[in-house]
Amino acid sequence: MRLVLIHIDRLLMVEKSPREMVAGTEMEQVDSLKAAWLVIEDGLITGFGEGEPTLQKDDEVLDCGGGMVMPAFCDSHTHLVYAGSREKEYEDKIRGMSYEEIARRGGGILNSAALLSATSEQELFEQSLPRAIEIIASGTGAVEIKSGYGLNTRDEVKMLRVIRRLGEETALTVKSTFLGAHAFPGAYKSNPDRYVKLVVEEMIPAVASEQLADYIDVFCDRGFFTVEQTRTILEAGAGYGLVPKIHANELDFSGGVQVGVACGARSVDHLEFVGEEEIRVLKKSRTMPTLLPGASLFLGMSYAPARKLIDAGLPVALASDYNPGSSPSGNMELVMSLGIMQLRMLPHEVLNAVTLNGAYAMGVEKTHGSVAVGKTASLIITKPMPSFGFMPYAYGTSQIGKIILNGKIMPAL
Numbered sequence: 537m538r539l540v541l542i543h544i545d546r547l548l549m550v551e552k553s554p555r556e557m558v559a560g561t562e563m564e565q566v567d568s569l570k571a572a573w574l575v576i577e578d579g580l581i582t583g584f585g586e587g588e589p590t591l592q593k594d595d596e597v598l599d600c601g602g603g604m605v606m607p608a609f610c611d612s613h614t615h616l617v618y619a620g621s622r623e624k625e626y627e628d629k630i631r632g633m634s635y636e637e638i639a640r641r642g643g644g645i646l647n648s649a650a651l652l653s654a655t656s657e658q659e660l661f662e663q664s665l666p667r668a669i670e671i672i673a674s675g676t677g678a679v680e681i682k683s684g685y686g687l688n689t690r691d692e693v694k695m696l697r698v699i700r701r702l703g704e705e706t707a708l709t710v711k712s713t714f715l716g717a718h719a720f721p722g723a724y725k726s727n728p729d730r731y732v733k734l735v736v737e738e739m740i741p742a743v744a745s746e747q748l749a750d751y752i753d754v755f756c757d758r759g760f761f762t763v764e765q766t767r768t769i770l771e772a773g774a775g776y777g778l779v780p781k782i783h784a785n786e787l788d789f790s791g792g793v794q795v796g797v798a799c800g801a802r803s804v805d806h807l808e809f810v811g812e813e814e815i816r817v818l819k820k821s822r823t824m825p826t827l828l829p830g831a832s833l834f835l836g837m838s839y840a841p842a843r844k845l846i847d848a849g850l851p852v853a854l855a856s857d858y859n860p861g862s863s864p865s866g867n868m869e870l871v872m873s874l875g876i877m878q879l880r881m882l883p884h885e886v887l888n889a890v891t892l893n894g895a896y897a898m899g900v901e902k903t904h905g906s907v908a909v910g911k912t913a914s915l916i917i918t919k920p921m922p923s924f925g926f927m928p929y930a931y932g933t934s935q936i937g938k939i940i941l942n943g944k945i946m947p948a949l
């Protein structure tokens with residue numbers, strides 16, 4: 537049976553011939569239809585246009601009531617599978633400790649790893665499922681989820697199995713990333729290369745043998761993994777078909793962008809520290825610069841120079857970084873608002889960054905990220921709005937009316 541959406545004030549992000557991403561001045565362009573309709577069949581978009589649709593006898597009709605329709609968000613960087621929470625550490629931060637100081641004394645990622653180690657796979661799934669349901673209700677249709685709170689083979693595999701199960705048991709389209717190289721466990725502090733060896737020789741083969749990951753990530757930054765260690769791990773992952781998507785330049789000019797691009801990364805993420813050299817390297821690549829303004833907001837750190845990247849002709853994706861330490865929120869409407877308020881991006885640039893470019897950053901651009909015939913019908917129906925820019929502008933107040941994922945209307949929370 538067809539589902540026909542009618543009375544759409546504006547149908548946003550329509551494409552006749554789908555592109556894989558948009559860069560530079562193209563990011564300001566959003567094609568849209570006025571007074572539109574859209575047809576969904578078998579979970580796919582099969583038609584759309586302006587004016588009145590020709591309805592068939594069995595059609596289910598959904599009146600959008602003058603709201604806008606846009607692609608569901610593609611959140612290309614999250615760590616939403618984790619155990620417990622870390623709000624106590626945030627108190628230490630308020631009292632003056634930095635993220636790096638908290639990490640050095642065994643807090644931060646290592647704190648989450650200890651909690652996760654003591655949590656069964658079933659319990660980890662039960663703790664993570666509400667977060668998956670919550671992001672669906674806030675408009676996310678496709679999400680990338682990382683491991684990285686296991687830091688040993690058993691617990692990394694446990695996380696990745698939970699990630700796979702979230703993809704199987706929710707309406708989310710899930711891409712999975714192995715991030716064994718997220719931090720050095722305490723026992724390896726004096727010999728970090730031994731941990732790199734464990735990642736390369738034990739974890740990667742174990743992950744690959746169960747086909748648990750699409751991507752491989754390394755936290756390449758000051759105090760975490762060096763450029764050489766990152767290269768070693770990414771090259772080992774490549775041997776098993778794992779494509780890099782890495783954390784780079786959050787804390788310093790780490791060389792992470794360069795090594796990521798050299799290893800063919802799909803995306804390099806964070807990028808609070810970006811200079812001419814990083815831009816030059818990115819310009820020659822097909823790597824998506826991905827910015828995570830929620831982490832800058834939560835940690836009170838500098839924001840990535842989005843304008844500099846876009847004005848240099850580069851694409852930019854925005855993602856939530858949903859995790860217990862640096863960004864405990866998967867709210868992509870808030871990410872869009874930070875895009876306009878802190879990154880000085882224009883509303884249409886932000887829309888491209890959370891849909892099509894986010895889709896590219898996680899390798900789902902052929903099926904998600906825009907409104908095109910043949911793409912998955914994962915869509916947001918907004919409340920009536922004066923213009924699209926109202927959505928990021930009205931920060932803190934959701935403009936989402938209904939969510940459709942894979943052609944099905946999602947229940948409200």
Ligand code: NIG
Nearest residue numbers: 645755831857859860861862
């Ligand atoms: O993307 N930067 C590294 N990893 C996460 C934070 C992880 C944590 O603190 O738990 C991030 O910010």
Ligand code: FE
Nearest residue numbers: 613615783857
């Ligand atoms: Fe992250």
